[in-house]
Amino acid sequence: MIRREAVTAALLERSARLRPGTTFCPSEVARDLAEDWRPLMPLVREVAGEMPQIIATQKGRDVDPLAAKGPIRLGRA
DSSP states (O other), X not given: XXXXXXXXXXXXXHHHTOOTTOOXXXXXXHHHHOSSOGGGHHHHHHHHHHOTTEEEEETXXXXXXXXXXXXXXXXXX
């Protein structure tokens, strides 16, 4: 079982490596944490939505990562 703290740390680490103005797919974090990564996606989105340092976008617009349907991207706020 992956803990929320591990997801938070992975999100912070991944976002710290970003070049300015770039984003990453939440699945990259899930894949870093587990071989069977798909079940982690709701948790990754939930944790990202709670972090003021992380923004979620869809088609270039800011979105709530929990409410958004379909693919999203994450980046530094």
